[in-house]
Amino acid sequence: MDDNDHRSIGNRLDLFHQQEEGPGQVFWHPRGLALYRLIEEYVRARMREAGFHEIRTPQLLSRSLWEASGHADKFAENMFVFEDGERSYALKPMSCPGHVQVFNKRQRSWRDLPLRYAEFGACHRYEPSGALHGLMRTRAFVQDDAHIFCTEDQVAGEVARFVALLGRVYAEFGFPPFAAAFSTRPESRAGTEAQWDRAEALLGDAAKAAGLDPVLQPGEGAFYGPKLEFALRDAQGRSWQCGTIQLDFVLPDRLGAEFADTEGGRARPVMLHQAVLGSIERFIAILLEHHQGRLPFWLAPEQVMVAPIDTAQAPYAREVVAAFEAAGLRAALDLGPERLGRKIVAAHEYGVPVFAAVGAREAAAGAVSLRERDGGQAVLPLAEAVARLSERAAPSFAGSRNVAMPAGGSMVEAGGAA
Structure with missing residues (x-):
């Protein structure tokens, strides 16, 4: 296996493993779960800033709901189905029908729209064993699922908001500007031709208004609607489709979603399906390979490794760790018997970006002697070291230099429009 494969990196950094007893599933180790939670909390914060309300929907739902939504027909071979007497249930392969149920639980008015829901939805899909590939293709994964219920005249604003969000998020994770594609009606689809005509026109116009010039992908849309797809290019030049926003007239119709319009009548909302990362597991794989395990400072499970030059400085080394931790930095202490040079190499091989040595x-x-994994060194008063590293701990430390967010909400990359 290539050393730059995410599975090799995950083993080297002690992040996760997989084994035969859980095919297509992941055993997250403490360092790996720390990375997972950092990503999750980061996305949660960005979604909250964008006006989303986090919800949670059941893992196991009656097959009748999946039949009503159309997923039972489309994904029958990929769903885990269970029988309970005369009723049949399935583990959810995606979260959208559950979000419609939350929308439908209350009387909705045009004044409530746009209504934005987000969920870290744990999904299960039966993938053939030969298709499984580390974190890239699994049977159990979590999606940053989000859905917006809105009116047709709100679609352009929501798409622009999403494009701006993607620009910020991807830059802060260290990726260059994304590429966009517009996927239109597939051969096998739900809904009427009139619905598809309207959906494609709305989404196409919204893409242009957001400053996009997407590549056309005929026939690649979801079974319920067209979609914009956003691909990242990693350090090896490979393209990975991650973000997506999809326009859907079909599920609101099939599942009876409606709201009171300005005339007091009943109307169907437009449903926008969106994901920033897609599968979090798959995104972590892409991230590890893109950075070859050398994660940005703000994402490193441990950001600073502190070690005394000899045992006499162990009490002061503990004070240094405490000072870093008090500032919210993730610090670890190495009191092992190895020589300092070996400790520095081991810490950097383990993905820790900064080594702090303390001698007499x-x-x-x-003070502390900071050593970066790129070879840079500096001796700083402890308070100054804490301040400098705390500044680097913000995701925007690198990303904000690459993306400008204009007042109109569209995204401008360094060098041109998105």
């Missing part, structure tokens, strides 16, 4: 001079001066 540092202890006497209340």
